[in-house]
Amino acid sequence: MSFVQNLKCNNHKALSLFVTVGYPTLETTIPLVVELASAGADIIELGIPFSDPIADGPTIQISSETALRNGVTLKKTLDIAEEIRKQSQVPLVLMGYANPIYAFGLSRFLDRCTNIGIDGVIIPDLALEESDEYRRLAQERNISTIFLAAPTTPDERLKQLDDASTGFLYCVSITGVTGERKGIADQAEEFLYRARKCVKKNPLLVGFGISTPEDAKHLGKLSDGVIIGSAFIKALRNASKAHVIERAVEFVKPFRLALDSAE
Amino acid sequence: MNFKINTLPDDQGHFGKYGGRFVPETLMPALNDLEHAYMKLKHDSTFQRELQELLRDYAGRPTPLYFAKRLSEKYDKAKIYLKREDLCHTGAHKINNTIGQILLAKHLGKTRIIAETGAGQHGVATATVAAKMGLKCIVYMGTEDMERQAINVKRMELLGAEVRPVNAGTGTLKDAINEALRDWVTNVHDTFYVIGSVVGPHPYPMIVRDFQSVIGKETRQQILEREKRLPNYLVACVGGGSNSLGLFYEFLNDDVKMIGVEAAGFGISTGKHAATLSAGSPGVLHGSYSYVLQDDDGQITPAHSVSAGLDYPGVGPEHSYLKDTGRVQYVSVTDDEALNAGLELTRIEGILPALESAHALAYLKQLMPKTPNDEIVVVNLSGRGEKDLTTIMKSVDKH
Numbered sequence: 001m002s003f004v005q006n007l008k009c010n011n012h013k014a015l016s017l018f019v020t021v022g023y024p025t026l027e028t029t030i031p032l033v034v035e036l037a038s039a040g041a042d043i044i045e046l047g048i049p050f051s052d053p054i055a056d057g058p059t060i061q062i063s064s065e066t067a068l069r070n071g072v073t074l075k076k077t078l079d080i081a082e083e084i085r086k087q088s089q090v091p092l093v094l095m096g097y098a099n100p101i102y103a104f105g106l107s108r109f110l111d112r113c114t115n116i117g118i119d120g121v122i123i124p125d126l127a128l129e130e131s132d133e134y135r136r137l138a139q140e141r142n143i144s145t146i147f148l149a150a151p152t153t154p155d156e157r158l159k160q161l162d163d164a165s166t167g168f169l170y171c172v173s174i175t176g177v178t179g180e181r182k183g184i185a186d187q188a189e190e191f192l193y194r195a196r197k198c199v200k201k202n203p204l205l206v207g208f209g210i211s212t213p214e215d216a217k218h219l220g221k222l223s224d225g226v227i228i229g230s231a232f233i234k235a236l237r238n239a240s241k242a243h244v245i246e247r248a249v250e251f252v253k254p255f256r257l258a259l260d261s262a263e
Numbered sequence: 264m265n266f267k268i269n270t271l272p273d274d275q276g277h278f279g280k281y282g283g284r285f286v287p288e289t290l291m292p293a294l295n296d297l298e299h300a301y302m303k304l305k306h307d308s309t310f311q312r313e314l315q316e317l318l319r320d321y322a323g324r325p326t327p328l329y330f331a332k333r334l335s336e337k338y339d340k341a342k343i344y345l346k347r348e349d350l351c352h353t354g355a356h357k358i359n360n361t362i363g364q365i366l367l368a369k370h371l372g373k374t375r376i377i378a379e380t381g382a383g384q385h386g387v388a389t390a391t392v393a394a395k396m397g398l399k400c401i402v403y404m405g406t407e408d409m410e411r412q413a414i415n416v417k418r419m420e421l422l423g424a425e426v427r428p429v430n431a432g433t434g435t436l437k438d439a440i441n442e443a444l445r446d447w448v449t450n451v452h453d454t455f456y457v458i459g460s461v462v463g464p465h466p467y468p469m470i471v472r473d474f475q476s477v478i479g480k481e482t483r484q485q486i487l488e489r490e491k492r493l494p495n496y497l498v499a500c501v502g503g504g505s506n507s508l509g510l511f512y513e514f515l516n517d518d519v520k521m522i523g524v525e526a527a528g529f530g531i532s533t534g535k536h537a538a539t540l541s542a543g544s545p546g547v548l549h550g551s552y553s554y555v556l557q558d559d560d561g562q563i564t565p566a567h568s569v570s571a572g573l574d575y576p577g578v579g580p581e582h583s584y585l586k587d588t589g590r591v592q593y594v595s596v597t598d599d600e601a602l603n604a605g606l607e608l609t610r611i612e613g614i615l616p617a618l619e620s621a622h623a624l625a626y627l628k629q630l631m632p633k634t635p636n637d638e639i640v641v642v643n644l645s646g647r648g649e650k651d652l653t654t655i656m657k658s659v660d661k662h
Contacts, residue, residue, distance in 0.1 A: 051432065051562040052548065054444045055287040061431060073560040096283050101277040103561025125285045125547065129275055143611040150450060157292070175289050235629035 003091040003119045003144070004043070004168040004203045004224065013259040014168075014205060014225025015216075016043035017232055017252065018095065020063040021080055022072035023179075024236055028244050030083050032162045037090035039249040040256030045122065045227065048077045048096030055124045057179025061232040063237075066151060074109070082116045086161065093146065094165070095122040106134055110141050120144030120167040126162055128157075129149075149199075151191040158198035159213050169205040171195050173210065180211035180231045184248075186219035192222040213258035220262035228255060266549045268590055269515040269583065276465020276551075278655035279587065282580035286444070290631035298466040300371050305473070315323065321395070322352045324359075327479075328485035329580045330642070333611045335628075341412045341495065341634035343627065345644045346482050348506065348549055355617065355646030356478060356506045357388035358632070361457055363474035365392045366421065373567040375454040376400045379443040380628065381408055381502070381570035382619065383415025386460030400424040401633045403442045405434040408571045416648050433565040436502075436575045436628065440549050460503025461579030464550030468579050470636040475509025481620030482641055483513050490639060497521045499643035502537065502573035502595065506645035511591060520592070524626045526568035527595035537566035538595040539578040543582050553580040569598035569654060570618035572646075596625040602658045604628070605648060617646030618654065 003063055004014060017036050019110070021029050035046050049064035049072050074096070081092055094113065099108050101123060112123065121143060126134060128147060138145045144167025149158055152175055173188035174181065186207060195204055206219050207227030216226045232251060239247035276298075284294060304310040304542030318650040326347045335343045348356035361378075361408075364413045368376060370634040375394045378400070386402040393400035402419055403587055406428045409416050412562060421427050430437040447456040460474070461468045486494055497514060499507035501523040511521045528536035536542065539554045556564045557578035566576040585591040596604075605621030608614050623642050634640060649654065 052437065052441050054441050054549070055448065057445070061645055068562065075560070099555070099557065100561035100564070102547060103557060103559070123552070127284045127286060127288070127291055130283050130285060130552075148288040150287070151291045152289050154292060162286070171287060172287075175451055177445045245510075 004205070009044065009261055010113045013220040013262050014042040014254055015040060015225040016045055016170050016205060016225060017041045018047055018064050018227060018229035020044040020047040020049060020060065020067050020233060021077045022067035022070040024062040024066065024244060025066070026070045026072065029080050032248055033084050034088045034247055036252055037088045039252045041090065041252055042093045042225065043052045045093045046077060046081055048074055048094060048100060050097040053097060055177055057177040057230060058180055059233050060178050063233045074104050078112050078116060081118060085117045089129040092121045093122060094118055095124070098123050098190055106137050110137050110143055113143050114141045118143060120168060122146045122148070124148055128161060131164065137233050139166070147172050147242045148172050149195060151152065155198050158195060162199040162250055165202045168205045168224070169199055169202050170227070171206045173206050173208045173219070176208065176214050178208055178230050179188065180234065183210040184209040184211070188219060189222065192241045194220070196222070213254040216255050217258040224257050226259065268588065269512060270586065272465060272469055276469070278544070280552050280583045280585035281553050282465055282468060284550060285547045285552065286464045287448055289448050290296060290451060290464070291614070292464065294464055296541045297367070297647070301367060301470055304367065304370060310370065314363055314366055318359065322358045322362060323350060324477065325481045326350050328482055328489070331612050334608065336477065337611065338627070338631035340631045340636060341638035341640050342487040343552055344486065344494070345640045346478060346510065346641060347647045348360045348478060348643060349616065349620070349647035352605035353384070353387065353388045354643055354649065356386040356475060356509060357385045358391065358566035359477055360459065360471050360474040360505065361392045363455045364396040364455070364470065365396055365398065368398070369396060369458070370457065371568070373453060373455035374398060375450065376457055376598070377403070377446050377454055378457045378459060379403045379441050380459065381439065381574060381624065381651060382570065382617070383412040384572060386424070387415050387418050387422070389427070389457050390419040393424065399447070402426050403429050403446070404558040405429050405436060405439050407434040408436065411649055411654060412571055417437055425459065427464050431561070436567070436571070437563065440478060443650060444549065460505040461581060462503045462549055462551065462577055463510050471505050474621040475505050476512040478506065478509035478643065479513030482510060486639065486641065493517055493519055495520060495634070495638040495639045496627055496640040498524065498623045498630065498640060498646060499575060500524045500619050501540065501578060501582060502526070502575050502619065503577070503581040506643050508579060508581060510643045513560065514614060515590065521590070522630065523591050523593045524622045524627060525593060525621070526570060526573035526622055527597045528567040530597055531629065535574050537568040537575060539576060540582060540593040541595045545583065548577040551580045551581040554578050570603065570622065572617070572619040574624065590628040594626055596622050600625040602655065604653065614644070615648035616644055617648045620645045639651045
């Protein structure tokens with residue numbers, strides 16, 4: 001049973017937080033993740049920074065640039081994940097672009113993930129068609145492969161993405177890059193109804209553009225959970241250095257409440 | 264050669280292990296649509312007639328194959344011919360591709376055109392054809408490039424295009440492509456992304472190559488008429504690689520040596536260069552698997568070249584394949600070598616080449632002494648140099 005199905009069993013809506021590793025500082029990431037888990041996050045997505053993040057809007061782009069300036073590499077990301085795992089059993093999903101992972105070596109990367117106890121990996125620019133070798137290696141090691149599905153994805157392809165995914169299916173709420181937007185819930189509705197019909201195997205988590213607890217509640221009713229990225233990163237950006245973790249916990253709580261009321 | 268090297272890509276868009284599609288899921292259906300539309304229109308006589316007419320009457324094709332007599336005499340070795348893509352409408356080979364892609368856009372019912380540009384030549388060519396076809400056009404351009412190619416920025420604006428500055432990263436072509444891809448992800452329903460080189464996700468490397476292969480087709484016919492034989496060498500500069508592949512493609516199965524000249528910037532050993540094939544390694548950038556300039560962590564490293572059109576840390580996947588198979592030899596020349604070669608051509612042939620094309624010319628200094636007198640060298644003069652006047656004058660003043 002996948003880590004998300006575990007959550008789903010209790011009719012619990014998953015709350016996943018995206019954290020750019022090394023943002024705002026290298027030292028904050030470990031306590032940040034541990035505290036987020038205590039504050040009600042069900043899954044943490046650890047974002048591996050990349051120089052050319054084509055699926056990301058300005059907020060995550062800036063966080064990636066900062067993280068790279070702070071010296072974050074894929075190797076360092078894995079070291080930090082290892083440390084987190086010693087302190088928390090929260091499901092950990094790595095999210096990063098293909099090139100750093102290819103440069104590290106697929107087997108070497110997935111072996112490290114296994115040893116650390118990483119639950120799944122999302123590679124937003126690894127299309128289904130290019131993923132055969134990766135999926136085989138990940139499956140051998142029991143690491144979940146999470147594909148993204150978009151409103152532009154046709155029904156037939158939604159089914160293929162469902163087949164190929166082994167943790168959850170990441171439903172992109174709108175056609176666009178990451179970043180907060182107004183009125184996201186209404187725009188995503190139609191796609192989520194369609195995804196519900198086509199996707200049989202995996203839980204559906206919805207992300208991109210969700211910025212308010214109201215969005216989360218609305219979309220939580222139509223899915224198995226939500227993913228918050230840019231809005232969260234922005235909250236961290238606006239917090240003073242000494243209060244980053246406090247601010248993060250403050251940010252998460254209303255989302256947790258909103259999702260609990262969507263069950 | 265037993266197997267035809269020019270039958271690629273395969274149906275997944277691979278050239279050997281290179282190419283493919285590494286893009287966000289949102290774009291996958293659009294790429295599939297584009298591929299299907301292109302495969303159909305490729306053999307559609309109406310589409311082809313429209314394309315041929317525009318290439319002839321609007322772009323000004325065929326371009327001459329010019330025997331550079333005084334340049335040849337200077338070396339007193341093989342004969343040097345220049346394929347005069349600089350004489351195309353808008354001043355470079357780029358328009359061959361933009362005419363083709365904007366025709367495709369029209370057939371797909373797209374009303375909004377986006378493009379990236381480095382030197383501004385592709386941006387100008389896209390803005391030009393968009394103006395002619397009455398389509399809205401947005402061009403992404405790095406802020407550093409906007410400064411060094413200011414004239415082309417003005418040209419695009421006069422043509423009615425909106426030039427959007429890209430500040431992120433290094434403010435050059437790489438970042439302009441990132442931003443264009445983000446725009447496309449957001450507006451894919453009404454927008455066609457006109458990619459300017461043989462890069463990007465499948466089917467772009469194939470489509471751009473096919474539209475540019477008119478360069479090689481004409482060259483073959485022209486040299487056979489003039490010399491009754493094929494050339495011994497083809498030489499072209501390589502940034503993303505569209506003018507070189509456009510020249511090479513028609514000759515891949517012939518006994519013709521091909522040399523792609525990359526930008527060595529300040530010199531490969533300085534780390535400030537754009538010689539992706541000569542000094543890079545395979546990786547994923549802008550939607551395909553190909554050689555890239557990257558550090559040990561897989562972060563893309565900034566390129567450098569005096570020529571904005573070559574200042575790119577990636578290269579088309581078919582070039583990566585042609586390198587690994589040994590079919591094409593890739594070499595590099597420095598900023599200074601290119602500047603000098605450009606000035607030389609201006610003085611002895613009265614042709615001011617683009618700094619990009621000047622890289623191909625600069626390699627003649629190494630190649631020509633090795634060529635016997637009865638051989639023929641064709642250099643692709645991919646663009647004209649007016650856009651580079653500021654850079655060239657700065658360098659003249661310095662020396």
